[in-house]
Amino acid sequence: MFDSLTERLGEVFTRLTKRGALSEGDVAEALREVRVALLEADVALPVVKDFVKEVQARAVGADVLKSVTPGQMVIKVVHDHLIEMLGGETEELNLRATPPVALLVVGLQGSGKTTSVAKIGLRLTSIEKKKVLLASLDVHRPAAQEQLRVLGEQAEINTLPVIDGQVPVDIAKRAMEAGKLGGYDVVILDTAGRLHIDEALMTEVAAVRDAVQPAEVLLVADALTGQDAVNVAKSFKERVGVTGIMLTRIDGDARGGAALSMRQVTGCPIKLLGTGEKLDALEAFHPDRIASRILGMGDVVSLVEKAAETIDKEDAEKLEAKFLKGQFDLDDLAAQLRQMRRMGGLEGLMAMLPGVGKAKRQMAGANIDERSLLRQEAIISSMTLKERRSVKILNGSRRRRIAAGAGVEIQDVNRLLKQYRQMAGMMKKVGKLSRKGRKQLSQQDLKNLIPPQGGIPR
Numbered sequence: 355m356f357d358s359l360t361e362r363l364g365e366v367f368t369r370l371t372k373r374g375a376l377s378e379g380d381v382a383e384a385l386r387e388v389r390v391a392l393l394e395a396d397v398a399l400p401v402v403k404d405f406v407k408e409v410q411a412r413a414v415g416a417d418v419l420k421s422v423t424p425g426q427m428v429i430k431v432v433h434d435h436l437i438e439m440l441g442g443e444t445e446e447l448n449l450r451a452t453p454p455v456a457l458l459v460v461g462l463q464g465s466g467k468t469t470s471v472a473k474i475g476l477r478l479t480s481i482e483k484k485k486v487l488l489a490s491l492d493v494h495r496p497a498a499q500e501q502l503r504v505l506g507e508q509a510e511i512n513t514l515p516v517i518d519g520q521v522p523v524d525i526a527k528r529a530m531e532a533g534k535l536g537g538y539d540v541v542i543l544d545t546a547g548r549l550h551i552d553e554a555l556m557t558e559v560a561a562v563r564d565a566v567q568p569a570e571v572l573l574v575a576d577a578l579t580g581q582d583a584v585n586v587a588k589s590f591k592e593r594v595g596v597t598g599i600m601l602t603r604i605d606g607d608a609r610g611g612a613a614l615s616m617r618q619v620t621g622c623p624i625k626l627l628g629t630g631e632k633l634d635a636l637e638a639f640h641p642d643r644i645a646s647r648i649l650g651m652g653d654v655v656s657l658v659e660k661a662a663e664t665i666d667k668e669d670a671e672k673l674e675a676k677f678l679k680g681q682f683d684l685d686d687l688a689a690q691l692r693q694m695r696r697m698g699g700l701e702g703l704m705a706m707l708p709g710v711g712k713a714k715r716q717m718a719g720a721n722i723d724e725r726s727l728l729r730q731e732a733i734i735s736s737m738t739l740k741e742r743r744s745v746k747i748l749n750g751s752r753r754r755r756i757a758a759g760a761g762v763e764i765q766d767v768n769r770l771l772k773q774y775r776q777m778a779g780m781m782k783k784v785g786k787l788s789r790k791g792r793k794q795l796s797q798q799d800l801k802n803l804i805p806p807q808g809g810i811p812r
C-alpha cells in the first residue's frame with residue numbers, strides 16, 4: 355500500500371546519504387520533500403506539519419549533523435517519528451474481562467465488518483484457542499445475518515441462531531446470555547452499517563454498547579477511503595467511544611494516508627489490518643514494522659547498524675573478532691541480550707556480521723520478548739566469572755545453584771546453554787565463510803543464529 359511513498363522517500367534519502375557532511379539547509383530541503391511525499395500519500399495536513407516540525411527539531415541537533423553518518427541518522431530520526439506517528443507500541447485486541455468478553459464491531463456500510471468479524475473469530479479460535487460465538491445485530495439488511503452464518507460455517511465458528519423480529523439490543527443481550535451458558539470466551543457482535551454517519555446508527559450502537567459493556571469497540575474502516583475513513587473514525591470515537599481500529603482493504607492501492615493519519619487524528623490505536631477477502635487475510639498492526647516497510651527495511655536495518663556502531667563501535671569490533679574466532683562466551687551473550695533490550699531488536703546481534711543484510715530483513719519478523727531476555731540475563735548473572743568463560747564446567751550441581759539464584763527452573767538454564775552452544779557453533783561457521791558465503795546462508799542457518807529469545811517461556 356505504501357509503494358509510492360516508499361519510492362519517494364527512498365529517492366530523498368538516497369540523495370541525503372550520498373553526501374558526507376550535512377548542513378541544516380540540506381536537512382530542511384530533504385524534509386520539504388518528505389512533506390510533499392506525505393501529502394501526496396494523503397496524510398492529513400496537521401499530521402504532516404507536526405511530523406516535519408518534530409523531525410526537523412531532532413534532525414538538526416548537533417549529535418545528528420556531527421555524527422559519522424548524518425544522512426543515516428536523519429533517516430533514523432524519521433523512522434523513529436514514523437513509529438510514533440503510527441502509535442508507538444503494538445496494541446492488541448483487549449480481551450481482558452470476565453468471559454464471555456464482548457467485542458463490538460462497528461463501521462460504515464461495506465467497510466468490511468462482517469468479513470472482519472469472521473476473520474477475528476478465526477484468528478481467536480485457531481491461534482489463541484478461544485471459544486468464540488459470532489452474532490449479527492444487522493437487522494437492516496436482509497440476509498445480513500445469513501451472511502455471517504455462512505462465514506461462521508466456513509471458519510467453523512458457532513453463530514447465534516437467528517430469531518426474526520428481534521431488535522439489535524435484544525439480540526446482543528441474547529448473544530451474551532448464550533455466551534455465558536455455552537461457556538464461550540469471546541462473543542463478537544457484528545452491527546449494521548450505514549451509508550454515512552447518522553443519528554439513528556449512533557444511537558443504536560450506543561444502546562448496544564450500554565447493554566453489553568464490550569471490552570473492545572472495534573471500528574472497521576476502509577483504507578481505500580483515505581481521509582474519509584479518518585473522519586468517520588473521529589465521529590465514531592466521539593459518539594460511541596471506539597477503543598480500537600481495524601483498517602481493511604490494505605491490499606488495495608490506497609496511498610496509505612488513512613493508516614498514517616488515523617492514530618494522530620483520532621487518538622485511537624490501529625490494532626488490525628485486513629489484507630484480503632479470504633478469512634485468513636488478517637494482520638496485527640505493528641507500528642515499527644510498518645515504519646520499516648515505508649522506509650524500505652534495508653535502509654532502516656543498515657542505519658540501526660550504523661547507530662549501534664556509533665554508540666559502541668569499539669565494543670562491536672571486539673565482539674565481531676570474538677565471533678569470528680568462535681570465542682563468544684556467556685558474558686558476550688549477556689552483553690548482547692542487554693543491547694537487544696535497549697535496541698528492541700535482533701539487529702544488534704546481526705549487525706556484527708557484515709554481509710547478512712538481506713537475510714536479516716527476512717527475519718525482522720522475530721519478536722523480542724523483553725521479559726524472556728531479562729530472565730536469560732538473570733541466569734547468566736547468577737554464574738561465576740569462571741563459569742561464564744567456560745561453560746564446560748557447568749555440571750548438575752552448578753546448574754541447580756544457578757537456577758536457584760536466578761529464580762528459574764534448571765531446564766531454563768539447560769535451554770539457555772543449549773542455545774548458547776548452537777549460537778557459538780553457528781558463529782564459528784559463519785566466521786569461516788567469506789562475505790559472499792554469508793549472503794548465501796539458508797533460512798535455517800539464520801534461525802540458529804537467533805539468540806535464545808523466547809527460549810524460556812512463562
Ligand SMILES: Nc1nc2c(ncn2[C@@H]2O[C@H](COP(=O)(O)OP(=O)(O)OP(=O)(O)O)[C@@H](O)[C@H]2O)c(=O)[nH]1
Pocket residue numbers: 461462463464465466467468469470492495498545546547548601602603604605606627628629630631635
Ligand atoms: N480486498 C479486500 N476486501 C475485503 C476486505 N475486507 C472485506 N472485504 C470485502 O468487502 C466486501 C464487503 O464486506 P462486508 O464484510 O460484507 O462489509 P460490511 O461492513 O459487513 O458491510 P455491511 O454489513 O453491508 O455494512 C466483501 O466483498 C468483502 O469480501 C479486505 O481486507 N480486503
Ligand SMILES: [Mg+2]
Pocket residue numbers: 467468469492498544545546547
Ligand atoms: Mg455486514
